[in-house]
Amino acid sequence: MSDNIIHFDSIRKTKDPVEKVCQMASKEFAELIIIGEDKQGELKMVTTLENYADINYIIDIVKLGLLTKGAEENGRE
Numbered sequence: 001m002s003d004n005i006i007h008f009d010s011i012r013k014t015k016d017p018v019e020k021v022c023q024m025a026s027k028e029f030a031e032l033i034i035i036g037e038d039k040q041g042e043l044k045m046v047t048t049l050e051n052y053a054d055i056n057y058i059i060d061i062v063k064l065g066l067l068t069k070g071a072e073e074n075g076r077e
Contacts, residue, residue: 011065011066011069018036022034031047031049032048033047033048033049033058033059034047
């Protein structure tokens with residue numbers, strides 16, 4: 001990427017179980033943030049990123065993508 005713009009064009013959705021989603025992600029992503037609800041209903045996050053600023057930045061980019069393009073149906077697997 002030669003500029004400072006991140007193009008967040010697609011949110012992929014799947015009905016696959018969590019284990020399969022994690023296997024798919026492990027083949028594609030170098031770093032990731034997983035946010036979800038555990039079996040007791042608690043919101044949890046797991047990440048490979050160490051820097052809180054990086055985590056916050058990525059979450060902000062995702063929020064912007066959801067707000068601007070979240071209503072579009074795309075990337076369903």
